[in-house]
Amino acid sequence: MSPDAKLTAFSTIVVREVRRFTRIWPQTLLPPAVTMTLYFVIFGNLIGSRIGQMDGQDYMAFIVPGLIMMSVITSSYANVVSSFFSMKFQRSIEELLVSPVPNYIILAGYVAGGMARGLGVGLIVTILSLGFTNLTLHHPGATILTVALTSMLFSLGGFINAMLATKFDDISIVPTFVLTPLTYLGGVFYSIQLLPDFWRAISMANPILYMVNAFRYGILGISDVNVGVSLSMIVLFIVILIVLCLRMLARGRGIRH
């Protein structure tokens, strides 16, 4: 395929993915908006007003970056895992397999689709948060870089989950039993400085902690961890997952007999 043809194939996958999640917006875009608004009202306004400050910030301002990041992570992951697994389930993945689209373009297309939904939901939640607090970007570059890389990382994670899944149960196990606990324990609602030494050390092994803190640094200028280390770790995980995805695609894991 010529470079132009590859670009057309890539944009075809992205357009189809965007069309899919916008067609079913009540399932994809509305729920995070509703859930996050409830978080802002209950944790931010009602409970937050009694908590006072966290790391020198109003509690509402403190949790907003974490909640935005939480919605980006879950939406990016969910988009790729549900879309790719549905294609496997309906066998419409064969449309791609019989075509000359290279594996890296297939992967790039799905990841871009996941990022489009993840970042779209992130933007919606950010706009909603402006109704509850004033957001000023302390470091726009770090903010955008962190959210984009995180969205990419979890889109890749969703892709691996979809490749390995053999039934619909398999695509809900990771989000329910891995992603949600890691996100809640990743410093979205609290600073790990509040934790005893032992639990703080345990928390440092949670990769989502680094993403939430790097994003919080971009918006508020505060972080529990080193931002450079956070971004480096995200990039390292992205590289590892890309290699894994391409190897699985080359072997046809779960998609070719």
Next chain:
Amino acid sequence: MMDALKIENLRKTYDSGFEALKGIDLTVRQGDFFALLGPNGAGKSTTLGIVCSLVNKTSGKVFVFGHDIDRDLSGAKMNLGVVPQEMNFNQFEKVIDIVVTQAGYYGIPAKRARVSAEHYLKELGLWDKRNEPARMLSGGMKRRLMIARALVHEPKLLILDEPTAGVDIELRRSMWTFLQEMNRRGTTIILTTHYLEEAEALCRNIAIIDHGSILQNTSTRDLLKQLSVETFLLDLAEPVDAAPQFPDFETRLVNDSQLELDVRRGQDLNSAFGHLDDKGIRVVSMRTKANRLEELFIRMVQENSQAGGKA
């Protein structure tokens, strides 16, 4: 003319240990209308699956218009259009989107893809349904949609895996006409089918596969020449008590007004009718008991099974 498809010593053993293909060789010439026949589980879909990259081969070589799928898979795929046995499109997408998206996978820009999609959807009688979700189509329309999708990038080789399974007779005939027209315009066509009448009517060359091995690979005409006995069913004007006996022909009574007559290669029917006339038996109508190719196919597969599938 070059080979549209060339398969050399192709083997496939699944993870379960089942040996689906035992080293088959197959050549389909450019412009051919070719049938790959075999009973269920013979290896037809595995063979076509490997050609289309839906199944990983264990060993062997496959060339599509000279493109080796191990070295130039992209080149091979550009020449291929595939119509699978099972529905494999997103049921929630619109008909037009399914076809245009498929063109995009081949690098065809949206504007050109829409022109090609319109052309094939019109030819296949689906243009009026273009904005309907695919799930709203009838079974026959879904099959035609898969044909339109397979043709949208103008492949030189079209592979159809049982394209008319479960399709009513009228639609089957219209699909035959469409495929014959595509072949006349230069598209090489390979199909698998369980309707042997279909293979006999459409295909110039036929391969019969069973237990992962090719039993026959020859022209339809030469294959039919191998048919040594053809059985006819004769409807009689008046009932008879027993099957009439006469030299050189074998007859059996199906019921008192229907007779089975075996005619060996080289014998002529006039002679049989002469014997019947001598005995005062009038025949009002006749037909072949089974499709000629079907008789041959069943015989070959049975012989292969009796030999332990070692052909």
